[in-house]
Amino acid sequence: MTDNELSRTAPLPTVRRLPQYLRLLRLLKVRGREVVSCTHIAEELKLDPTQIRKDLAVTGIIGRPKVGYFVPELIAAIEEFLGWNNTVDALLIGAGSLGRALLGYERFRERNGLNIVAAFDNDSSKIGQTAGDKPIFPLEKFGDLARRMHIHLGIIAVPAAAAQETANLMVGSGIRAIWNFAPVSLDLPEDVLIENVDLSSSLAVLSSRLTALMKPTPQPEGGTHVAY
Amino acid sequence: MTDNELSRTAPLPTVRRLPQYLRLLRLLKVRGREVVSCTHIAEELKLDPTQIRKDLAVTGIIGRPKVGYFVPELIAAIEEFLGWNNTVDALLIGAGSLGRALLGYERFRERNGLNIVAAFDNDSSKIGQTAGDKPIFPLEKFGDLARRMHIHLGIIAVPAAAAQETANLMVGSGIRAIWNFAPVSLDLPEDVLIENVDLSSSLAVLSSRLTALMKPTPQPEGGTHVAY
DNA sequence: TAGATTGTTAATCGATTAACAATC
């Protein structure tokens, strides 16, 4: 902890890397490993050891020179920083194939402290079905359930066209943070947290590199020239 | 284009934002809008106009002072930069719920130039099924089809435990770029492109902020002190 | 002890933002 204040908020890139460390650490724990150094983590994940040390510092963990960190202690520190030591309930809107895939991913609860309680959809043919043991309710019930269960995390898995109104419904029902899988930039009150999962962004990285590869390699200037 | 060389490669954050611009521009086009300024885009997306201008520059587009950019021209420039003006074939391994959700998302082809040709799975009960009109083949057929169709883009949608061997199979079958949805850091040859979609990273941002919110607000140091 | 590793400060790198001349 480099601040005398309580950690402002950690750099975003750091936060995004923490789950990666956590994954490795859990693996090491299963393998019976008790201590681990940044050097070792760095080798495994092909990252810079100093960066890892800085990243881990945001969790408040203290390591031992010459030794490293105690694996279970480090796991606990990261989990606590992310809030993954406790389970947070969430409601999901949109029981299409993506929504049901998210519902069916049981590991969210154990690994990421995320418990998706139920899904909502306005397609009556889906109502009453379950997906991954989770019930699918009609959209009208959302506000009621959200308030009654004091749930403030919402997941949007509806088509782009319906995303904004879905967000509005959530906000009106007391939702304070939204995990949005629809490819839209949502208009939200300042105090509602939003995190977008944008597959296009990710694909763009891959396809632009792939495209760059295919392109006629930037010829050394000066026209035809045979090296020998 | 600020380089005299052919654009090295654009900054990663820029590449990740391009699809967002593209989405807005397509919307504007549908609405019949012919020109657009960075100022306008910036307002819509709540970004900095200068940043947008720099971002768009990587595509080689040239705007007109006082006017802005021609919408169709700008769309074409971004699509070309990303390679989304042409369709790229891809093969997907893992026909679980996530895999089938990806298969079923028809918009990939029209919007992102991505054509998922078929899926592969080693669960015999899934073989012969289709998902979003795409056939599901046994895993053994992967190499054959990949080579025969000259496909070099692979999508991994298998459980974490199977991801590395899946990647190995892909690489051995001539795949040059992998879009990986499994929460694992894969070990790959240097020359194989990899892009990971890591839901944990994304969730970490949301849950760490949510956790920070819940925490007892960092009290101004110095114990009980009443200001007046 | 000597060597490895942490924690932390300083240097570097890259991306964002500001400033401003060119221009339609």
Next chain:
DNA sequence: TAGATTGTTAATCGATTAACAATC
């Protein structure tokens, strides 16, 4: 023309990497 907007250079900001003293 005057004003808005582009393209580009310079300044700022923040994250990564390097350097190094402290220490088990």
